[in-house]
Amino acid sequence: MTAIVAHRGLHRDLRENTLEAFDAARAVGADGVEFDVRRTVNGELVVHHDPRVGSLVIAEHAASELASYVPSLAAALEATAGLLVNVEVKNLQERDEPTYDQSGDFARSVIAAVAASASRSEIIYSSFDLATCIVLAESSRPVGWLLDVTDDPRASLERAARAGLAGVNPYVGIVDADLVTRAHALGLAVNVWTVNAPTDLAAMFALGVDVVITDDPETAIAVRDQSAAANESRRTGDGGKTS
Secondary structure (H helix, E strand, O other): OOEEEEEOOOOOOOOOOOHHHHHHHHHOOOOEEEEEEEEOOOOOEEEOOOOEEOOEEHHHOOHHHOOOOOOEHHHHHHHOOOOEEEEEEOOOOOOOOOOOOOOOHHHHHHHHHHHHHOOOOEEEEEEOOHHHHHHHOOOOOOEEEEEOOOOOHHHHHHHHHHOOOOEEEEEHHHOOHHHHHHHHHOOOEEEEEOOOOHHHHHHHHHHOOOEEEEOOHHHHHHHHHHHHHHHHHHHHHHHOOOO
């Protein structure tokens, strides 16, 4: 069954990437949570999507200088214990990103922190940066390469498989039946982001993707239940026919 992962927690009425948002995602029945990890100036690991918290660049400040709602990676792992947790490592070569770690030290520090946490969660690492994904694959945890809207999905499947990754995390707009079939044939999981519209959710469940990452886990659960009920009805209906 396709797993439902709350994108940055349940943040409809709460601040995203916070302990409260993670607790809320668990409360509504999400199978897991996705969150973003960044590194502070002195190597502390914190959970936040953007490179800045307010006017402060995370990479140039200590965790103690950031807003109190920004959790440490350790606190986020504790809050999501027992869930499926997609840990996205924010290491990007982009103009609006103040730092990029080429050494792999950032990714390895995340691996070490997860190992030290004794997390009871099922961890999936992800990153848009393939080099970072390859470092993350040094761990015993599965890694999904995040594919952007403009990426060639089929070429990316071959690269992910050659790199020894466990999956790809494509944008919902580039996912179709052929992509899912090819990925699964290569032994790659398909973890799709960000799937919010009921029609898109139903399509992804019908395609049999491994994970949907969504801002609306409650709707996703309802659509998955409806899809499962419809499938069961068809199966028992066919099974009940006599010749």
